[in-house]
Amino acid sequence: MKNVxxxxxxxxxxxxxxxxxxxxxxxxxYLNQETTVCGRAVEVTKGKKxxxxxxxxxxxxxxxxFLIWDSNLSExxxxxxxxxxxxxxxxxxxxxxxxxxxxxxxxxxxxKNMWVKP
Numbered sequence: 001m002k003n004v005x006x007x008x009x010x011x012x013x014x015x016x017x018x019x020x021x022x023x024x025x026x027x028x029x030y031l032n033q034e035t036t037v038c039g040r041a042v043e044v045t046k047g048k049k050x051x052x053x054x055x056x057x058x059x060x061x062x063x064x065x066f067l068i069w070d071s072n073l074s075e076x077x078x079x080x081x082x083x084x085x086x087x088x089x090x091x092x093x094x095x096x097x098x099x100x101x102x103x104x105x106x107x108x109x110x111x112k113n114m115w116v117k118p
Contacts, residue, residue, distance in 0.1 A: 021092055021117075024056045024063030027104040030097050037064055037106060038092040038117055044083045051076075051083055053091065065105040066093045072109055079111045090117045 022030060024039040039055035042062065046052075049070050054062035068076055068083070076083060094113045095106040108114045 027064045027097050031099060031104070032096065034094070034096050036092055036094040037097065038090060039063060041086040041089050041091045044087055053083065053086060055091065060103070062103070064097070065103060066091065066114060067105050067107045069107070069109070075111050076108075076114070086116065091115070092117050 021036040021038045024037055027037055037055070041053050041055060043054040043058045044051065045054070045059070051068045051070075051073060052059070053066040053068070055066065056063040059065075080086065092115055093106045093108050095108055097104055097106055099105075
């Protein structure tokens with residue numbers, strides 16, 4: 001019975017993650033799962049080969065980072081003109097939540113997987 005209850009809880013959590021956006025403070029509950037995360041873009045910084053959009057806090061205190069590789073950057077610049085315009089906006093990203101150097105992140109490869117939420 002305990003295993004059945006665990007399985008049902010896991011399945012319902014996974015289904016909810018796929019259907020409903022989560023807040024950044026819940027990201028750890030969905031580690032290594034595909035989901036949509038929404039939060040306030042606080043900081044946009046350019047790295048050597050990527051752009052970091054830090055959500056709900058400045059580095060190193062962000063709750064999650066949306067990472068865009070330079071190989072995909074032109075597509076995002078076509079959509080947003082400058083990613084700095086996302087600062088202070090509520091932004092959502094869909095993808096797999098991973099952990100890199102103790103920080104949660106979603107690698108966003110396509111513009112359809114990131115949007116500003118009104």
